[in-house]
Amino acid sequence: MNLFRMDTSIMPSMSASSELADIVEAEWKAAHPDGSVTRRHLGTHPIPADAWPLATLSRFLPEDQLTPGHRDALALADELAAELRAADAVLLAVPLYNYGVSQHFKAWVDMIVHTTGNSGPALKGVPTVLVTVRGGGYGPGTPREGWDHSTPFLTRVLADMWQADLTLVERELTLAGIKPEMEQFRELADDLHTRAREAAQQAGRALAIR
Template identity: 65%
Template sequence: MNLFRLDASILPGNSASAQLADAAEAEWTAAHPQGTVTRRHLGTDPLPADAWALATTASFTPEADRSPEQREALALATALAEELRSADTAILAVPLYNYGVSQHFKTWADLVIAGSDNPTEPLLKSTPTVLATTLGGGYGPGTPREGWDHSTPYLERLLGDIWQAELTVVKRELTLAATNPAMESLRPLAEDHHTQALTAAREAGRALAGI
């Protein structure tokens, strides 16, 4: 069994999304002690910003005419796509930044698509997948920022609709309440969100493991 684990936090030492992913992974590892985990951390090991353009242009450039940079970028894109194809299960820890996904996650996603057989190849077809996503504020119905979460719908479209993963979303909001004085009144609610999200992550991990 092979688990693919992706992290996208720019704060690897204090990542709320990684905490949820760790909880899910621990359940999977306990059930599959001989399993392998393929890891990719976009925060500590970001992909080259120009790789997507190079890989994309390489795909419609005759092989003999490709530059060394295009060849390298296309090889990277192909390898990234293969990491998903080879996964039996997957966990992705992706926080919301500035109301959307971060540029380094978007670079990864675009490169994976560039390295696929076609733009809509279902790379995770029927693959049990956990998306652990965290948001600093509150974006639910009735909140001042309702509708400002442009990350979760994109991730669901990419992972579930395009790549056809068997997707479970574990979502924690209000992660900044503990440190932001302006959100002090929301701290009890934030702690409830935290507890519920950890419970959901553990349950998702057990489901991922087939327990």
Template identity: 60%
Template sequence: MNLFRLDASILPGASTSAEIADAAEAEWAAAHPDGTVTRRHIGTGFFPSDAWTLATTAGFTPEADHSPAQREAVALGVALAEELRGADAAILAVPLYNFGVSQHFKIWTDLVIAGGGPATPLLKDTPTLLVTTLGGGYGPGTPREGWDHSTPYLERILADVWGADLTVVKRELTLAATTPGMEDLKDLAEQARTRALDAARAAGRALAGV
């Protein structure tokens, strides 16, 4: 059994999304002690800035005419796509940054699509957990309701484009403990953390088929 694990936090040592994903992974690993985990830390392991352009333009160029840089970019996209295709289960931990999807996740997605095809269901029926964390509150009735432009995109790519059997665990108010003006939200933030960890453990067991 192979678990694909992606992290997009730029602060891996203090990542709230990684903490939740770790809880899910631990449940999967307990059920599959001989399983393998394929990891991608895209928040700290950056892709070349021109890789997507090169991989995409290669699609409009006869293979025999590809430049060395195009061939390298295409190979990268294919390798990233194959990591998804080979997964029996997947966990993706992707924080919200500046009200939108992580730039690291976006370029990774673009490269996967370049390597695997724009309509290829790379995660078709694969049990998949999306963990996403948000520094503030974005739910109904909050001042920033509708400002979360990340989660809908993540769900669209994972479920609708790649066909994943998707579960979403979202934790809000992750900045309440450290941000002036959010002191009154600390209790709510801790409750949100507890709920997210519990949901992640349950999702990890489901990923493992337990």
């Protein structure tokens, strides 16, 4: 059994999304002690900004006009797609940044689409856990309700376009206790943190048996 895990936080040492992903992974590994984990960290090792344009443009060029940059981009796209194809289960940790999807994750999506676009859904039926966290509050009735433009995109790509068997684990108010202006939400944030950890544990157990 093989678990593919991706992290995208730009602050690995204090990542709220990675903390929850660790819980999911621990549950999966407990059920599959002989299983392997393939890791990719886009926060510390992002995909080059020109990789997707180079890979895409290479489709329209004859073989003798491909530059080393084109060939490197194509090789990277194939490598990324191969990691998904080899996965029996997938774990993605993708925090909200500036109200939208992480540019690192978007670059990865574009590369996967380039490689698998004509070969069917990239994760059809594959059990997948998406961990996403938000520094503030975006729920119904909050001042920033509707400002989270990341989670709808993530679920659209993973569940609808790639047809993954998707489970979502979420946590909000991760900056309460860090930003002084959010101190009033500390107690609520602690409660949401506890609930998120419990949800991650349940998701990990379900991921292991699906």
